[in-house]
Amino acid sequence: MSSASIGDEHGPLVSMLLRLEPAEPGWLTPSCGPQLQAAFLQLVRQVDPELSAWLHQPNQRRPYTLSLLWGFRQLSVKELQIATSHLQPVPVRPGERYWLRLTLLDERLVQAILRACLQQARQLSLTVEQTPLLVTRMLAAPDPTHEGPSWVAVTSFEELAREQEAQEHYAFEFASPTAFSRGQRSWGKLLTLFPEPAAVFESLARSWDLFTPARLRLVAAGLTPQEIADWCADHLIVSQYELRTQYLPSSRFGQTGFLGRITYEVKGPRGAAQARWLTSLARLALFSGVGYKTAMGMGQARCLNGFSSAELPPASDSAASATLVAHEQAEEKDAVAYHPDLP
Numbered sequence: 001m002s003s004a005s006i007g008d009e010h011g012p013l014v015s016m017l018l019r020l021e022p023a024e025p026g027w028l029t030p031s032c033g034p035q036l037q038a039a040f041l042q043l044v045r046q047v048d049p050e051l052s053a054w055l056h057q058p059n060q061r062r063p064y065t066l067s068l069l070w071g072f073r074q075l076s077v078k079e080l081q082i083a084t085s086h087l088q089p090v091p092v093r094p095g096e097r098y099w100l101r102l103t104l105l106d107e108r109l110v111q112a113i114l115r116a117c118l119q120q121a122r123q124l125s126l127t128v129e130q131t132p133l134l135v136t137r138m139l140a141a142p143d144p145t146h147e148g149p150s151w152v153a154v155t156s157f158e159e160l161a162r163e164q165e166a167q168e169h170y171a172f173e174f175a176s177p178t179a180f181s182r183g184q185r186s187w188g189k190l191l192t193l194f195p196e197p198a199a200v201f202e203s204l205a206r207s208w209d210l211f212t213p214a215r216l217r218l219v220a221a222g223l224t225p226q227e228i229a230d231w232c233a234d235h236l237i238v239s240q241y242e243l244r245t246q247y248l249p250s251s252r253f254g255q256t257g258f259l260g261r262i263t264y265e266v267k268g269p270r271g272a273a274q275a276r277w278l279t280s281l282a283r284l285a286l287f288s289g290v291g292y293k294t295a296m297g298m299g300q301a302r303c304l305n306g307f308s309s310a311e312l313p314p315a316s317d318s319a320a321s322a323t324l325v326a327h328e329q330a331e332e333k334d335a336v337a338y339h340p341d342l343p
Contacts, residue, residue, distance in 0.1 A: 011107030013160070013287045015153045018126075019137035020069075020098045026131030027089035028069060028098075030080060031249055033297030036066050036100065039126040039133075047119065048112040055109075061210050063106035065289040068176060068297035069128070071098035087249050092131060100126075101151060101300065103287045105211045149304050153286060157212045160283045166275035167305065169239065170264045170282050172200065174290065176300040177248045177257025181292045191292065193245055193256060197236035197264045200290055202229035204281040207288035221273065228274050228281070235268025235275070248298065257291075257298055 029035070045052035055062060072080050072090060083090050092098075104110045117124055117138070124135040142150035172195065180199045182190040192199060205225035209217045218224060243260035268275060282303035289299035 011110055011156070013153075013155050013157065014102075014104040014110055014140060015151060015286055016102050016104075016138055016140040017152055018100045018102060018135050019139075020100060020126065020133035021136050022092045022094050022096060023125065023132040023134050025091065025093050026129070028092050028129055028131055029087055029089050030072060030084045031068060031087065031297070032129055033066070033068055033248070033293070034250055035129050036069060036126075037296050039128045040064070040066060040102070043116055043126060044109070044112050047115045048108070051108055051112055061207065062295040063104070063109055063211055065101075065103045065287075065294040065300070066297060067099075067101035067300050069098050069100055071096065085247070085249060089129070097136075098133065103289070105207075105287055149302060151286070151302065155283075155287075157216055160280045161212070161216045162280075163276060164279050166266050166270040166278045168266055168270075169305065170236075170266075170278065171261065171304040172264070172282070172285065172290075172301060173261050173304055174243075174257075174259045174299070174301050176297055177246045177255065177259055178291045178299045178301065179255060179257040179293075191255070193258050195241075195243070195258065195262050195290075196233070197238065198229040198233035200264075200285075201232045201236075201278065201281055202226065203290050204284050204288065205229070205277070208281060208284055211288070218277065221277075223273060223277070228277060231268065231272065231274035232278075235272075236264045236266055239263045239265040250296075255293065255298065261304075 041052050041055055044055065055064075072083075074096065075083065075090065082088065102113075104113065126133050126135065139152050140154055142152045174195065178195065179191040179193055180203065182192060184190070202225050205218060205228040209219065209225060214220065218228065241260065241262035243258050243262060245256050245258050247254065247256045266275065266278070286302045288294070290301040291299040293299065
């Protein structure tokens with residue numbers, strides 16, 4: 001399967017939540033990003049082995065992102081901090097609920113997930129660290145009765161690409177540890193831990209050109225991701241931020257990243273060719289993530305002012321922390337939080 005064949009099928013961009021419940025008693029590690037990725041790829045392999053094999057190939061940007069697993073309400077904040085920082089497995093039982101956020105940027109991958117849902121119906125599950133987790137709810141449509149940005153959405157590259165003037169400000173939220181890879185050095189991989197505007201928009205521009213149809217790519221407008229980055233370096237400033245670093249341990253890799261909120265102010269001419277791409281790229285962050293290891297829980301991000309309420313019906317948001325709320329239409333509501341205060 002060629003890399004081109006992935007990018008040749010363009011459909012909806014999907015950001016969804018999966019509600020997971022243990023099918024039997026077991027153990028889960030809060031920072032189990034690689035294990036979640038393995039479980040997701042196993043699900044894809046069941047319905048499209050060729051696609052799964054391509055997705056397994058190293059050193060490529062994946063057309064999906066995965067969050068870390070959220071829930072663990074049986075633990076206090078301190079207990080969860082310890083379990084996370086020390087890679088301690090946590091006992092889980094049937095009846096407990098956990099959440100996983102999944103985004104899809106390729107039509108073939110969207111169809112594979114839909115096919116898995118249809119084929120397995122009520123038996124759809126992910127096996128994470130040898131613990132089977134039943135998928136008991138899938139949310140892909142935000143609750144229209146609540147104000148604020150949502151982590152759940154469906155759109156398309158065509159919708160994101162609608163030409164519009166740059167905004168005066170862009171406010172971003174980074175809800176899981178985020179970092180930018182600057183390549184290998186003699187001593188190891190160089191990673192940067194601050195969201196300079198050039199780094200953020202270059203990451204988004206590279207994802208855009210990798211996954212969008214050819215006619216919508218930057219090159220069709222005579223631009224490159226590097227030119228977007230250079231313009232941002234000269235014409236965007238950081239006007240405010242509330243950020244901190246957090247170490248994300250793992251059995252396969254450990255990485256420090258930043259998370260929190262930051263606002264950029266556009267100082268350059270908002271009618272410039274590069275500036276006209278800022279809103280489209282900012283809106284892509286919800287689906288593509290930002291930076292390094294986005295398929296293993298890192299780089300969960302969104303632009304807080306990139307969508308109008310008509311385009312993304314909102315979900316509630318906590319002023320104290322980055323929260324993700326999945327609103328049930330049935331008898332209860334499940335609040336799911338990206339915990340920015342955990343190590």
